[in-house]
Amino acid sequence: MISGAENILALHYGVARIEDALLGTRWFSEDALLGKTGGILARFSKYAILDVPIDYFSVVLAHEYYGHGARYRELGVGNVHYAFSLPPPYGKGGGEASVSFSGNVISRHELLGIWQGGIEVHALMNRGLGLRWMAIKSMHYREALQYFWSWQIRFRYIQNAREDLTSPTADTDPRAYVRILNQDNGYADPARPQLAVGDIKSMTAFDLANPFVVFALYTGLKTYLWDGNTSSAFPTIRLGQIDYLPLIRTGLTPFGLEYHLENYLSFRDITALVDFRLGNQTFHKSWSGLGVAFQNIYAHDKFSANVNLDVWKQPALRFTSIPGTSKGGGVGGAFSIRGYYDFNETDHPLAAVIELGYKSVGFLEGYQFDATPLFRIGMGIRL
Numbered sequence: 001m002i003s004g005a006e007n008i009l010a011l012h013y014g015v016a017r018i019e020d021a022l023l024g025t026r027w028f029s030e031d032a033l034l035g036k037t038g039g040i041l042a043r044f045s046k047y048a049i050l051d052v053p054i055d056y057f058s059v060v061l062a063h064e065y066y067g068h069g070a071r072y073r074e075l076g077v078g079n080v081h082y083a084f085s086l087p088p089p090y091g092k093g094g095g096e097a098s099v100s101f102s103g104n105v106i107s108r109h110e111l112l113g114i115w116q117g118g119i120e121v122h123a124l125m126n127r128g129l130g131l132r133w134m135a136i137k138s139m140h141y142r143e144a145l146q147y148f149w150s151w152q153i154r155f156r157y158i159q160n161a162r163e164d165l166t167s168p169t170a171d172t173d174p175r176a177y178v179r180i181l182n183q184d185n186g187y188a189d190p191a192r193p194q195l196a197v198g199d200i201k202s203m204t205a206f207d208l209a210n211p212f213v214v215f216a217l218y219t220g221l222k223t224y225l226w227d228g229n230t231s232s233a234f235p236t237i238r239l240g241q242i243d244y245l246p247l248i249r250t251g252l253t254p255f256g257l258e259y260h261l262e263n264y265l266s267f268r269d270i271t272a273l274v275d276f277r278l279g280n281q282t283f284h285k286s287w288s289g290l291g292v293a294f295q296n297i298y299a300h301d302k303f304s305a306n307v308n309l310d311v312w313k314q315p316a317l318r319f320t321s322i323p324g325t326s327k328g329g330g331v332g333g334a335f336s337i338r339g340y341y342d343f344n345e346t347d348h349p350l351a352a353v354i355e356l357g358y359k360s361v362g363f364l365e366g367y368q369f370d371a372t373p374l375f376r377i378g379m380g381i382r383l
Contacts, residue, residue, distance in 0.1 A: 004066025
């Protein structure tokens with residue numbers, strides 16, 4: 001799931017820059033009222049006709065194929081049916097990733113992982129963009145609006161979910177998640193859940209406490225639409241020589257909702273994310289986690305490195321429908337080192353990327369549930 005989210009961001013980055021190079025964002029003088037009005041209308045038309053389909057579809061593709069689809073692939077489920085509507089303004093822009101299970105072959109935790117997977121990948125995309133922006137101290141208008149669509153689709157999806165849990169044939173991701181979460185914890189009557197859809201809506205209102213959403217809208221509306229520029233700086237909290245931005249959001253897990261306090265920091269060439277996590281205690285008590293990511297923590301000549309460390313205390317996870325297949329529980333963690341080797345000296349050099357690490361049994365956004373070595377290899381463009 002993490003690799004997929006990064007691939008989507010990288011492809012979108014390339015497409016947006018190529019489009020800017022070919023088409024630009026200003027085509028005539030805008031010093032007078034008529035010129036300014038024409039420029040705004042032209043940029044709005046360009047964005048609506050060419051850019052929205054790409055920006056919006058990139059999020060929907062990630063939601064279905066790298067969200068739900070990643071969980072299906074983790075479980076070895078084949079014959080997944082993917083379908084996508086035309087993106088706005090040419091269609092509704094929805095999608096689906098569905099499969100028919102023969103018998104009760106997976107646990108409710110694994111089923112919850114499938115349902116929450118689509119929503120889960122939105123946080124990964126936006127976290128990647130946030131780290132990128134903190135590193136370069138600015139945001140491109142296409143990435144800013146991609147961030148907004150990712151945040152908005154996730155937030156609206158949950159806030160628009162129907163309260164009634166008694167009709168599983170009408171399930172959406174949030175409703176199915178809430179219904180199965182209650183069943184898994186002994187509340188089988190959908191008319192009397194311990195945790196209701198309305199509770200989830202109230203909890204995810206924390207997602208409004210996100211300064212990147214405000215900066216993204218400013219960049220899209222003012223920097224691009226009004227001014228005709230492609231990128232803008234954004235304000236941070238200055239702590240000595242450190243640039244700092246916090247945000248609060250929620251995440252879905254097989255145990256219930258998890259509150260995140262994400263702290264983005266930048267010091268010289270190092271960018272860091274410190275993620276404090278606290279689990280909602282409706283069904284389980286005292287579960288939490290801490291994640292720390294350092295980007296460019298080491299840099300020399302053409303080589304640089306990132307480090308990621310996560311620790312958590314969680315309930316055990318259940319695998320398959322066979323009783324007694326719980327794993328993990330208690331303290332767990334993950335660790336990885338990613339290295340970059342730049343091949344040339346240009347402003348945006350092509351880089352070889354390799355990552356090695358290990359994750360224990362437990363839930364961590366973007367990773368499979370079971371214990372696993374971590375290995376990724378690929379190519380990238382260094383900012």
